Amino acid sequence: MPSSVQLIRAADLSDIAEYAYAATAPKDSRLIFLAGSCPLDEHGATVAVGDYASQAAACVETMKRALAASGATIQDVISTRVLVASSSQSNLVAAWEVVRDAFGKHDVPSTLMGVTVLGYDDQLVEIEAVAAVID
Numbered sequence: 001m002p003s004s005v006q007l008i009r010a011a012d013l014s015d016i017a018e019y020a021y022a023a024t025a026p027k028d029s030r031l032i033f034l035a036g037s038c039p040l041d042e043h044g045a046t047v048a049v050g051d052y053a054s055q056a057a058a059c060v061e062t063m064k065r066a067l068a069a070s071g072a073t074i075q076d077v078i079s080t081r082v083l084v085a086s087s088s089q090s091n092l093v094a095a096w097e098v099v100r101d102a103f104g105k106h107d108v109p110s111t112l113m114g115v116t117v118l119g120y121d122d123q124l125v126e127i128e129a130v131a132a133v134i135d
Helices: 052-069 089-103
Strands: 005-008 022-024 030-037 077-085 110-115 125-133
Touching: 022 077, 030 052, 052 077, 052 089, 052 125, 077 089, 089 110
Parallel strands: 077 110
Antiparallel strands: 005 022, 030 125, 077 125
């Protein structure tokens, strides 16, 4: 099923960004605001301690499950914010590459941020997302 989200490219802005610069959804869309997706297992323990890429992958899987519970898929996401507990750009990039690859051609507007700490013990990555669906 095609997404109701329309990604917007800005021809007069740099094409080096690995995402669209903006996105819209039709006026009759239902917006879904997801809590931050965390790298937690079914028991609430942080997975892949010390591994930025693996934690990003776990966050993507958590996000997909929350989307499914809301009647949406990753193709319905309209924007993301990727939070990485690090001041090292290489750690941010390691997490970002996993998220970018998970979205593929549906390269939604995104913000990648280094933060000082996240909420769970040993947590390095969290993904916030907003989706839009037409019921």
